[in-house]
Amino acid sequence: MLEEVTKVHDESRQGEAFATQAPDTQTYSKKFYIESYGCAMNFNDSEIVASILNKEGYGPTRNVEEASLILINTCSIREKAEQTVRQRLTEFRHIKKNTPGMLIGVLGCMAERLKAKLLEEEKLVDMVVGPDAYRSLPSLIAEAEGGQKSVNVLLSREETYGDINPVRLDNNGVTSFVSIMRGCNNMCTFCVVPFTRGRERSRDAYSIVREARELFEKGYREVTLLGQNVDSYYWNNESGDETVTFAQLLEKVALIDPLLRVRFSTSHPKDITDEVLFIMIKYENICNYIHLPVQSGSNRVLQLMNRTYTREWYKKKVTRIREILPDCGLSTDIICGFCTETEEDHQETLDIMEFAHYDLAYMYFYSERPGTLAARRYQDDIPEEVKKRRLSEVVALHRRHSEESMKKEIGKTYKVLVEGRSKKSDEQLFGRNDQNKVIVFPKENFKKGDYVMVKVEDCTSGTLIGKAVI
Structure with a gap:
């Protein structure tokens, strides 16, 4: 549908297509590795998937080579996103050759649209799971472990996953x-x-x-x-x-x-x-x-x-x-x-x-x-x-x-929620004001999760630059 998305903010991830990965954990006997591409809904879906997998004894890992299950949550909105996913799947297939028992699955929008190609023609994956079929993951994994190609891309008129408490992946805690x-x-x-x-x-x-x-x-x-x-x-x-x-x-x-x-x-x-x-x-x-x-x-x-x-x-x-x-x-x-x-x-x-x-x-x-x-x-x-x-x-x-x-914001003071350190300096914090504009300011004694009144003193095309005021 669409191509050539522009980056909007220096410090904000909104609007970018990139991968999220789960934090390491040592409390599960099996490990899964997940990457998400596309919209915020996909990232939220990955957190639902993580919750379902946790109950099946899978813990998240950042190291793809130690995972017994690799999942990519995909997006069909832009051609570039699909190209990136295909490239990653090819890389994962090479890793799988040296890892007996490893399974590779595709989730989300691209899964529904390209299920036949991914499973049979290109033989890139073992499982294909649509956005409304995440509850069936345990049975699909079992089928794939038995050597079958497993797929469920049925759409639902009722599924909302409202009863599942998502596991927050790669988040800032704020x-x-x-x-x-x-x-x-x-x-x-x-x-x-x-x-x-x-x-x-x-x-x-x-x-x-x-x-x-x-x-x-x-x-x-x-x-x-x-x-x-x-x-x-x-x-x-x-x-x-x-x-x-x-x-x-x-x-x-x-x-x-x-x-x-x-x-x-x-x-x-x-x-x-x-x-x-x-x-x-x-x-x-x-x-x-x-x-x-x-x-x-x-x-x-x-x-x-x-x-x-x-x-x-x-x-x-x-x-x-x-x-x-x-x-x-x-x-x-x-x-x-x-x-x-x-x-x-x-x-x-x-x-x-x-x-x-x-x-x-x-x-x-x-x-x-x-x-x-x-x-x-x-x-x-x-x-x-x-x-x-x-x-x-x-x-x-x-x-x-x-x-x-x-x-126009220069000289104004805003209430900013601190989301973390600036990408460009450990001595700077960043957050957003009410209008969703990113503001960077000296960290002083502030920390993530604090609300800070910040006076804007300068700006770039995508970021406001300020200083905390009392």
Whole structure:
């Protein structure tokens, strides 16, 4: 679907495709090694898988060569991610040749789409497990140990893993993701998610609150509520006498403790409501930040994408957000070079960027993904050099907007949650403010998990630079 994602922050991992690995442990007789690629939902899924494996006697390891089970949690969103996964699987097959009994499995979105190729044609894996089939891992492992190729990629209309307490992998102990729903009902033509993750279903509200509370009690100070479209969250209890909307869920999590910061992602422009915005105003610990993907500024292209809103609707939504939450940080996704996109369409995307002045953006050029509605209906007819040129123009414009946004913060003081040491210096700490902007400042006597008031003194295009104030 998409290619050429840009890096947004110097200190933030958001938006990058990279591997997570579990910490070492000596308490289990068998070891598993897991890598995750793609979106935050995949990282959260890996933590669910780790919990299931722990109960089967598997402990995590960072050393792939000592693992008896290697798993890759995959993403089908971008072609580059699939290429990376294939390369890693080839490397793992070489390791397996010298390790009797080792099993290799592919999890997630790519597993569902490429199961036959991975198992039979390329013979890269022993197991293929779709996003809704993680509970079947123990039986699939047993089949693979018996010499069979095991596969379960069936999608579910009910599975939310709400009763499973995720094992937090490779985390900073301060921030964490909490999945509130699975699947998606928005059939955007460029997107493979409805076909790899199934239809939308919302998780039990009380299990979400319980998980967030347990994280807080363990010392975490920020949770991000995850869903393909969080604003369409809607849960009914079994008796049907109680319903919870996303705004109500947001309030329930915010009420756990004022020291627990709450973020959420992703919002669909057609679904975010004033009720959500007013809840954000009501609670200081709900961060003033909304990820609101626009994808294109052209009504014609938006219709081809099946985004179900117009540029005029989107602009009114941005205006409404800034009326109610004047200091709200706003980020977006933009696709350049979608099928039949003209220069006029491209200019309309640049125009809506000028209107919105996004603080952060994830920008890509389009690449056709097999199985999507766009692949079936439209021709991928924009030359790659044109896609890349349009992307470079979008990136350049966003860089200017980002720099302007950063410079406006100089002289302001923000409450920052310390997430760890800066990548560039052990003498510096980093965290984020309400608007999701990364701030770096001298560590002094502060530590991870502290809230620190920081005055911004300088900035780069992606990072604020400040000093703690009393």
